[in-house]
Amino acid sequence: MTHILGPRAARKLQTRQALLDAALALTEDQTLSSVSLREVSRAAGIVPAGFYRHFPDMESLGVALVEQSLGGLRTAIRAVRSGLTESDEIARHSVRVLAREVRAHREQFRFIARERYGGMSRVRQAIREQLRLFSDELAADLLGGDAAAAPVLGRWDAEDVRMLTDLMVDHIMSTAAALLDAPAARPAMERQIRDSASRQLRLIIVGARHWTGIKHDASPIPTTGRKDALTPEE
């Protein structure tokens, strides 16, 4: 990057990144709203007044941090794209990829889990928007021509597809948060979280394969026919 930007612009980018890294490190035990601009600047090795050359305020730094922190989550979400097969192995594989990403990007996942419902509304909103984009991408993938899920989801209305991918993204976020809270000293706890999360993901997929859209309770007469007529063969 130094080649293209020249040394001065490159230094500026480095300082910006140092501020982002410092904020991420400082939010290990607290939320961003508890961290002061002064603390972040000091940790990045600049004077507080220098902060404003990079961000107008702490919320803007938070929004930038959201954008930088979601790479691992995106990879984890992509792992669910294998389609909607009821296979236990595929569910386990998806959760394994998630656990690996959480380990590799621990600080970033922790930041997102905390700030998702944390104090700064612009940061919260940035996370919500990014998760919505992930949900859209997942929907596009599951509906894609070569996806195993396409024949099932192709018949669904748009709200149903969205509720399913939102549920999957929420499930991934909850699982990531549970994994973050498992003490490193207790590997059995992590295994248990992963096992439970795989079962849950598969249960969601089983639900999706047997989903028949909204049913109203207009008729009190017991159903006699099969309800899962839309379920395709595997």
Next chain:
Amino acid sequence: MTHILGPRAARKLQTRQALLDAALALTEDQTLSSVSLREVSRAAGIVPAGFYRHFPDMESLGVALVEQSLGGLRTAIRAVRSGLTESDEIARHSVRVLAREVRAHREQFRFIARERYGGMSRVRQAIREQLRLFSDELAADLLGGDAAAAPVLGRWDAEDVRMLTDLMVDHIMSTAAALLDAPAARPAMERQIRDSASRQLRLIIVGARHWTGIKHDASPIPTTGRKDALTPEE
């Protein structure tokens, strides 16, 4: 309570409650870890040194606040107990109860949503323990003699029952957090969240009714028989 306790003990309890209320009010836009003991004391009308007559530290106050804040959530979780019927109306009813509880106990739900992944580990742990108790209660209810779900869940192994009730509790928490973030000025947004949450709850229930336990991919031969043989009639 004054009758039993005497005026002095009653005053002490009142001050304790004033501290809890002040902390809840102060965490409307920030997490508890950003609030100082001094601020809470001032807002409760006592000197900071007086705080220690009620709580040894801010974390202990946080744990007490968790215990006081979960009433609405418990009511919302109870609404899912109607059993595991695939009825759209029942799912909608559960989510309606949740939305009502969130409106009635907004500050408490916000506190729990924030602190669940927030900065103070003892507070986080208290929330985790309470949610686990709720999940246990829900499991006991769904397995209870008169529950519609009992014939289905009675055949499941304990880990499967737990993963289902954990998924339901997580879903309730995510929905509550989404409802809290919907601006009061946009009722259509709340309706959309509720609609999506009811569909998700019903999809989870459909998944549960068609759940057949862990399936391994040992055999690559396509399944020919029905997989949902365990699904009872409605």
